[in-house]
Amino acid sequence: MLSTPRVIIIGGGASGTLLACHLLREPLPDLRITLIEQRDEPGPGVAFSAPSSNHLLNVAAANMGAFADEPQHFWHWLVRTGRLAGTEDAEPFFFAPRSAYGSYLRSLIEPHLPGTGRPGRLSIVQGTCIDIAERPLGVEVRLDDGTSVPGHVAVLATGHEEPRQDGCHVSPWVSPSVSGIDPEATVLILGTGLTMVDYVLSLLDAGHRGPIVAMSRRGLLPQVHRRVAPMTIDAADIPFGTDISYFMHWLRETIAWAEGRGEDWRSVIDGLRPHTQRIWQSFSEGSKRRFMAHARAWWDVHRHRTPPEVDTRLRAALATGRVQLFAGKMVASEERGSGARVRFRRRGERREETLDVDAIVSCTGIVTNPRETKNPLLRSLFASGHARIDPLAIGLDVATDGALIADDGRASTRLFAIGPVTRAAFWEIVAVPDIRTQCSRLARRILHDTATHNAATRPL
């Protein structure tokens, strides 16, 4: 019998770790949290285990704190732990190495782990979660080794889909040398966003000499960060609920107006940040679809920008032809030896061209079709009807409080989700500043249920 409130978090990447931190922040000695992670170590997840210090965060240190009410928490940690030695020009607005953020996440949970002389409120279970069964008074989370963990509430923080890694397909999140890419190899990168930029830097850092081709439909590169203050934009200014073409027209006009006053377009884009989730939720399903099809590429390059030092390196590599940029679409690829022959069409052309490559890296973005998920937990939840895919097929169908919506349309009181898997309800729920706000809300909700002796936390 379980009498203490027990929360099970599945997935120990940034989202799961941040939720654990928010729950642990509360002075509730009874609360027990179990974090289930299949990797060796919880904390960094896919984003913050980058081994190279050349991989920088794309959000300034001053805004990467784990807690919404302490955005500078990470920056203060960097200062306190002496991690800035050797980085002469470091100040709150600099872009810290991503691996430092991984260490930061680990440092936040360590004090709560069981140790000598203390039981610890947080326990880590290493393993892959394959299913969740609902019991009358709680949940039972099953692992691939046949064991199971009982709890009152389970939260899915399963994050990004593992990229394809077979034949000549390599993961953008694995370093080129670990993937066995020959320095002379011809590498085709699909997608020209931030992930492509990262991968190009990884190749260059590894001394790659072979041709590097980056290709996306429009060949748009991410814009560069510039230090400008976000404009104050009130909800009263924003045309919520309009059709996407109307909305984008409004956005362009507002940018033109701001530029006419000598301001930077980034101020407008950043000024919208506090409102983006509400804007998304106000769109009709048709508008959301049209956003994905027509406006998203433009939005992404303006919204997800590169640090200036990274941009400089990328532009130099493009200028010297070290990296070639194609606007076009891959039509097909067939295996050829250890590589592939890729057929593609440049934008606006009918003629197909071919390119023989040794490796293909898919950097087309983190939005994948959940129907094709390889995650065993998601597959079994879809099969059992405890979860369902959202109408746009970009993630889990969840209510705005994160509750999973089951096949019958009902929102669960015991199963929740956080992080990028909830993008259908929020769209912008990828970067830490958005995830920490979501975690803070969900933590409060779970603790509230606990405090009010809701059925959710009666003894199991």
Next chain:
Amino acid sequence: MLTKKGKYGLKALVHLAGLGREELAQVSDIAEAESIPKKFLDAILAELRNAGFVQSRKGKQGGYRLARPAHDISVGQVIRVLDGPLAPIPCASRTRYEPCDDCASEEHCSVRLMMLDVRNAIAAVLDERSLADMRALGTVRELEFIYHI
């Protein structure tokens, strides 16, 4: 402040909110029922269509209807489209505002700063109410009227 355009637009949409599912209303009928000059109404409906709030069909059987359910369209959304940013006075918005002729600094004008707070209160009310709520308001009043006779 609500302009005539905003007022007429809302009246027309509340009218459409009262139609049956597949029903369309002709501009001339809406104009007559709501006492709106027809030419003006044509222009207003075109803007609302552009913004995605109404759909139209051409021809004899043609007309207008709501593009989304009435409970999905908030009053605030409609007014922003017809009148621009919600603002009690022209300078009291953050984007695309017009400073007054006699204004030395809109950043320090206490009247403007006060009105910026007021607008947020206005937005909070208008965004909480949908066209369906607005229509219900009118119907309740009608009922009260009947009972009091």
